[in-house]
Amino acid sequence: MKPEFNSTIIKRLRRAEGHLRSIITMLEEGRSNVDVAQQLLAVGNAITNAKRTLVHEHINCCLEVAGPSKIRELQAISKYL
Template identity: 55%
Template structure:
């Protein structure tokens, strides 16, 4: 399957960059001995941001890559691509 340009990737990169910033903040919070409840709250925000980025990437793959596989390489390729990505759901 050939690579297809994804319009959603810049937004996903922004989400992950924000998550990276939150994660760096969590590390600083731990190092400065902030309250565990505050750290857990920030870790939850990091988790949610990464999960959201993953969902967006998978949905984009389903919406675009599988359609192209169906058009170009046939339904068998689309099914194989869906099986490959579904293990990350």
């Protein structure tokens, strides 16, 4: 994977990590379930976007050098979309 994509994924995961920490604090402070649910949605979206970026980059790399084994690898990883 290209370094710029690693950087993008790491940024997204760090954002999710920050949201997750704030959710734990919110729960400890007794914040409303609506507020907590909103933050949980944000964490889920950040992780989904990181996963999508990872899978799309992998697909693009596979297609650049596609051979039979790479096609199978592409099929295997696409189930995570």
